[in-house]
Amino acid sequence: xxxxPRTGLRERQKEDRRARIIAAARELFLDVGPENITIExxxxxxxxSSVTVHNYYGTKSGVLLALVAESDRELxxxxxxxxxxxxxxxxxxxxxxxxxxxxxxLKHLDKVIWRQxxxxxxxxQDPRFGKLYHDxxxxxxxxxxxxxxxxxxxxLWDADSDPTQLGWALxxxxxxxxxxxxxxxxxxxxVALLRxxxxxxxxxxxxxSLATQ
Numbered sequence: 212x213x214x215x216p217r218t219g220l221r222e223r224q225k226e227d228r229r230a231r232i233i234a235a236a237r238e239l240f241l242d243v244g245p246e247n248i249t250i251e252x253x254x255x256x257x258x259x260s261s262v263t264v265h266n267y268y269g270t271k272s273g274v275l276l277a278l279v280a281e282s283d284r285e286l287x288x289x290x291x292x293x294x295x296x297x298x299x300x301x302x303x304x305x306x307x308x309x310x311x312x313x314x315x316x317l318k319h320l321d322k323v324i325w326r327q328x329x330x331x332x333x334x335x336q337d338p339r340f341g342k343l344y345h346d347x348x349x350x351x352x353x354x355x356x357x358x359x360x361x362x363x364x365x366x367l368w369d370a371d372s373d374p375t376q377l378g379w380a381l382x383x384x385x386x387x388x389x390x391x392x393x394x395x396x397x398x399x400x401x402v403a404l405l406r407x408x409x410x411x412x413x414x415x416x417x418x419x420s421l422a423t424q
Contacts (some may be wrong), residue, residue: 231257232264233281236274240324245275272331276339279328282319283347289315290354300367301381302411304358308351309385309407313392313400325393348386352378384410 235256239248248271254261268274293311298304316325331337332344356378362368385407392403 286315305381322393352382
């Protein structure tokens with residue numbers, strides 16, 4: 212019976228160390244940029260040894276991966292709280308979706324770091340980033356598909372459309388604007404949303420044009 216409390220304490224201590232390491236890493240990534248960070252600096256701020264950081268995450272890349280994974284979990288929670296049940300049509304859904312993603316991205320990391328994360332997800336040097344990025348894409352598409360089903364059930368969207376396929380189509384449209392937003396310091400959230408709104412209007416016009424033929 213006495214083993215369980217000690218085991219529970221050890222687990223809580225591990226989680227506390229992990230939380231402090233992630234918090235320290237976020238602080239450093241935002242303050243000095245990824246190129247200037249060392250495992251030793253993260254350990255110093257977190258109040259642990261560099262060996263502990265290495266044992267938990269391996270390398271600086273591993274720490275960044277963990278930081279992104281935590282950001283992804285929080286983004287999905289935010290989507291559930293702020294997106295579900297709020298939209299009146301697919302265009303509105305898409306704009307709300309991008310607004311949440313842009314705000315979340317800058318709240319947790321900056322554009323420079325997200326550029327590195329996106330680059331790491333496609334260059335294949337660390338396959339873990341690609342897997343994490345694509346897993347998040349699939350889960351976000353699941354959120355869109357869930358909302359599309361709600362819109363269909365409410366008579367606000369064509370019931371013949373496949374929710375998952377439409378979810379991927381909408382996701383890819385907004386993702387192009389998100390990458391554009393991240394790629395340039397001159398594009399803020401308002402500009403990204405305006406460009407996406409223009410995309411939505413163009414697609415709706417095209418749909419109406421086809422419908423009249």
